[in-house]
Amino acid sequence: MNGLEGILNGFSQALTLVNLIACFVGVLLGTIIGVLPGLGPTATMSLLLPITLNFNEPVTGLIMLAGIWYGAQYGGSTTSILVNIPGEAASVMTCIDGNQMAKKGRAGAALSIAALASFIAGTVGIIGLQFFAPPLAKAALSFGPPEYLCLMILAFTLLTNLTGSSPTKGLLMAFVGFFLGTIGTDSQTGMNRFTLGSADLMGGIDFLPIAMGLFGIAEIISVLIDKESNQQLEKVRFKDLFPNKEELKRSSKPMFRGSILGFFIGLIPGPGPTISTFISYSLEKRLSKIKDQFGKGAVEGVAGPEAANNSAVTGSLVPLLALGIPFAPPAALLLAGMRMQNIEAGPMLFQQFPNVFWGIVASMYLGNIMLLILNLPLVGFFAKIASIKPMFLMPVVSILCLIGVYSVRNNIFDIWIMLLAGIIGFFLRRKNYPVAPLILALVLGPTTESAFRNSLTILNGNLSSLFERPIAAVLLAVTIIYLIATVGRKYIKLKKLNTAVSK
Amino acid sequence: MRKYSHLITYLLVIALIGLLVTGCGSKENVASANAPDKKKAVAFPEKPINFWIPYDAGGGSDIIGRALVEAAQKNLDKPIVIVNKPGTSGAVGLKELYNAKNDGYTLLTNTTTIVTHKLLGTIPYNHHDYEPIITFNYEPGSIAVPANSPYKDIKEFIDYAKKNKVKIATSAKGGIWNIATQAFIKQAGINADVVVEGGGGAKAVVMAAGGHVDAVVASPLEMFTQLKSGNLRLLSVFGPERVDAFSNVPTFKEAGYDLSITTTRPLLAPKGTPKEVLDVLYKAFKTAAEDPKYIKTIKDMGAMPLLLGPEETIKFFDKEEKVMEKILKESGQI
Amino acid sequence: MDTINIRVRFKEIIFPALFLISGILIVITAKKYEIGSITNPSAGLFPLIIGFCLIILGLMDLRNIIYMSTSEAEVLDKDTVIKIIAVFLILIVWPAFLGLLGYVLVTFIVTLILAKLFSLGGWIKPVILAFGTTVFIHLSFKEWFYLDLPDGQVIDWFKFLIGG
Structure with a gap:
């Protein structure tokens, strides 16, 4: 079946009533759980998986499961923008500028840009999936632990430049995050590390309690301090709900760059959406002419990462469908759904079950349009939430933080972690320590450690042979060039400053 | 007060959507009620x-x-x-x-x-x-190699690994396939480094499919897609009998070794x-x-x-x- | 003047000092876990590296703070501090009494008190807000997502009392 025939066949399936409904239910559920903190696509897909097995056509259930997954990426940014609480790791970067925009009364614009970015990224991702899945999947396999390690080195080099304050503080927080990631039972040896004999700590520290504490609880306290925020915000006018021309123009390029970047990062193992957001953010910051705006409500800082995390999800469908390899927990559930209906993902999928592949691809085009139509009206609704007085909003937000954290593992211990992180986060903020690097490092730490240790074994302990592997060498070269450029620029700046002073 | 009534309305709307979706979604509840x-x-x-x-x-x-x-x-x-x-x-x-x-x-x-x-x-x-x-x-344990490896059967692999150090990927320490790997290395008397990935055998399988290690020990189920798609080749099964889905692959016992590890x-x-x-x-x-x-x-x-x-x-x-x-x-x- | 300066400085260096000490502690603890060999690294290696990095970065941060002028965050007045502590205490009530009172009661109470702490006037508005939140939590998390929220021991006592 060639491409055109395939996609037409796909649409003929996706456009049946039952599949359209399945797609809609999927993306609607996805949007809702994306907005609610704590509940993620994994838990919801796991809950609905048994139901999806009962449809007549296997593709119906898979369309619904996939819809939940990419739909959740749309909703994920909402709480980040409105109340500075990232519901998932991939929307941590959106908090930085998105919430600043909301504080300036541009919540509607930020939300619209996020929805638009998600739509464009989703579509770009599907185009990639449709045309390049098999060759790209092979490329994904060549990404072993050494390549992953080099990507992480690059990513954390970029991270130092991420937030406004000093690189030292950023790196310091990243290493605290790495340390928190090592707490618990070591995934390779089963050894208990830094658990202080506590059974709860054996399971490790989850991302969400820390993120909710450092962002959410800290935000609640800052509202208490900031008395002026208790004043009624300006009434949101209809035209304020949507981005103005300048904002649209500024965010169009970041959206496309983020889409392409996210798609490729989605192909590789590890938490792709998360990595893609902060690489996109630092890329936009680097390319921007108004660097000082970043962290103060730059629309590029919302458009880029939001596009990246959405296309990363689509990107991770490539190894899933073309190789049968799930790189993320939701992908694993989708795979489980396929295998339980005896649909084997992998190269045979295109020959044996072309209907399934093309049906999912076509439904994703439709799903993304549905999400855009669903989300744009919601912008008005959510933007009003941002203008609700804190005295109404904050109690509800507090409860949602508590229950959201509890919902992840049904564990009260996680709530204590969140409250502790809240206290510490409050002081960290006052001392200008950026908290985003800490959270990102916590999420990426375990995979980084694993890649590091496995690289040592695979390379016989000789890290210099990283340069013998083409992909790894390229990534390291980019890192080195970046470092030289950054240091060089600082040096030039200092020199200019000195000459100016001496004159 | 106006703002406030908005909030309640919104909460109710969300709750209602939730109820609707539950109503549509939980087919089982309806079935079981009947x-x-x-x-x-x-x-x-x-x-x-x-x-x-x-x-x-x-x-x-x-x-x-x-x-x-x-x-x-x-x-x-x-x-x-x-x-x-x-x-x-x-x-x-x-x-x-x-x-x-x-x-x-x-x-x-x-x-x-x-x-x-x-x-x-x-x-x-x-x-x-x-x-x-x-x-x-x-499920029995089993060992597979990347498809482009020269070894056609378990004997050839063991012969090679006796002379050269190999890397075998498997699940974390304490996991059943890790135990199987250690036991296999001992039984076969080979020279190997174990590359470990946490969280089951799936990640180890990916590493082997990409050719980053010389072999992988996991269950045929975990390797199934990669075996079928030709990225991996199954050499031997550590069970009491051959597996139905790969009935042409001999057990480790058939190759003359005394090791049987299954996960039940x-x-x-x-x-x-x-x-x-x-x-x-x-x-x-x-x-x-x-x-x-x-x-x-x-x-x-x-x-x-x-x-x-x-x-x-x-x-x-x-x-x-x-x-x-x-x-x-x-x-x-x- | 000098003493004030030293006190401000002391507040400034608490965090870098803390990171420094944590780094040292992590290095010491990591050494107890197996470091492993360079070809077969074990559980201790990565924490060891983290510990060293924390020490180095902590020292750099300390140096930056001592040699550079830093902007001090605004000082909080007493009322705000009391309010922050109160909010924290109320937030602690939720996890602490979840098992005893059950999620319905505890959610209602915590939302109600929080609303008052965020200076929501009167009693009718806070009660309706608390009620709405509780209903929402019940519907979405309990009914919809089968979240395993404790009903509370109070319910059991109540059932026992009415002879159920």
Whole structure:
């Protein structure tokens, strides 16, 4: 079946009533759980998986499961923008500028840009999936632990430049995050590390309690301090709900760059959406002419990462469908759904079950349009939430933080972690320590450690042979060039400053 | 006040959407409500049953567990909710089950690690500390190499590995395939580094499929896609008999070695769960494990069916404990 | 003047000092876990590296703070501090009493008190807000997502009292 025939066949399936409904239910559920903190696509897909097995056509259930997954990426940014609480790791970067925009009364614009970015990224991702899945999947396999390690080195080099304050503080927080990631039972040896004999700590520290504490609880306290925020915000006018021309123009390029970047990062193992957001953010910051705006409500800082995390999800469908390899927990559930209906993902999928592949691809085009139509009206609704007085909003937000954290593992211990992180986060903020690097490092730490240790074994302990592997060498070269450029620029700046002073 | 009334309206709208979706989504509830009301001595289940899978979603235990739940759902009036609780090759889940309420609403599937964890000292519990309901499946360990490797069979691989150091990828320490790998290295007398990935065999399989290591030890189920798609080649199976899905691949015994490691999956409830409740669960899951559809599903994936009752399960794992102890001692792991 | 300066400085260096000490502690603890060999690294290696990095970065941060002028965050007045502590205490009530009171009661109470702490006037508005939140939590998390929220021991006592 060639491409055109395939996609037409796909649409003929996706456009049946039952599949359209399945797609809609999927993306609607996805949007809702994306907005609610704590509940993620994994838990919801796991809950609905048994139901999806009962449809007549296997593709119906898979369309619904996939819809939940990419739909959740749309909703994920909402709480980040409105109340500075990232519901998932991939929307941590959106908090930085998105919430600043909301504080300036541009919540509607930020939300619209996020929805638009998600739509464009989703579509770009599907185009990639449709045309390049098999060759790209092979490329994904060549990404072993050494390549992953080099990507992480690059990513954390970029991270130092991420937030406004000093690189030292950023790196310091990243290493605290790495340390928190090592707490618990070591995934390779089963050894208990830094658990202080506590059974709860054996399971490790989850991302969400820390993120909710450092962002959410800290935000609640800052509202208490900031008395002026208790004043009624300006009434949101209809035209304020949507981005103005300048904002649209500024965010169009970041959206496309983020889409392409996210798609490729989605192909590789590890938490792709998360990595893609902060690489996109630092890329936009680097390319921007108004660097000082970043962290103060730059629309590029919302458009880029939001596009990246959405296309990363689509990107991770490539190894899933073309190789049968799930790189993320939701992908694993989708795979489980396929295998339980005896649909084997992998190269045979295109020959044996072309209907399934093309049906999912076509439904994703439709799903993304549905999400855009669903989300744009919601912008008005959510933007009003941002203008609700804190005295109404904050109690509800507090409860949602508590229950959201509890919902992840049904564990009260996680709530204590969140409250502790809240206290510490409050002081960290006052001392200008950026908290985003800490959270990102916590999420990426375990995979980084694993890649590091496995690289040592695979390379016989000789890290210099990283340069013998083409992909790894390229990534390291980019890192080195970046470092030289950054240091060089600082040096030039200092020199200019000195000459100016001496004159 | 106006703003405030907005908030309530919005909350109600969200709640309503939730209700609507629940109404559309929970087909099972409707089906079970219509199920004939059998006169039962015990009112069980009265609420959803939590079915814990102590491994990552998409792994071997997850897929087999879900297939079993799918078959068992027909026999129970309330939904069975699957919860993944990964960590330390199932030890985290076992520990939580030990402390869980013994009312029959919390069940856990496990693997042969139920005996090895205590032997290795990870956690102080084994199968005697729980109420087994049934045993529902087993899978042998197996070894595969990247498809472009020169070795055609296990003998050639062992010959090569005796002269050269090889890298073998497998699951984390304490996991059953890690034990199998150590035992294999010892038995075959080869020179190997073990590359370990946490969270089941899936990640190790990916590493081997990409050619980053020389071999991988996992179950045929976990390697299935990569074997079928030609990224990996199965060399040998560490089980008592050949696997249905790959009947042309000889067992390790056939190659002249004395090593058989399988992972067997029991379903457990916390100790002290009432006998009547256990009976209800036994009936439901026994019927499920006998379901031809379930048997076909798991066979097609490269796994093997097996059905043991509670007492047989205890006896089986008593025997398995001795076997594993011997393997662990001989390969110097304890 | 000098003493004030030293006190401000002391507040400034608490965090870098803390990171420094944590780094040292992590290095010491990591050494107890197996470091492994360079070809077969074990559980201790990565924490060891983290510990060293924390020490180095902590020292750099300390140096930056001592040699560079830093902007001090605004000082909080007493009322705000009391309010922050109160909010924290109320937030602690939720996890602490979840098992005893059950999620319905505890959610209602915590939302109600929080609303008052965020200076929502009167009693009718806070009660309706608390009620709405509780209903929402019940519907979405309990009914919809089967979240295992404890009903509370109070319910059991109540059932016992009415002879259920």
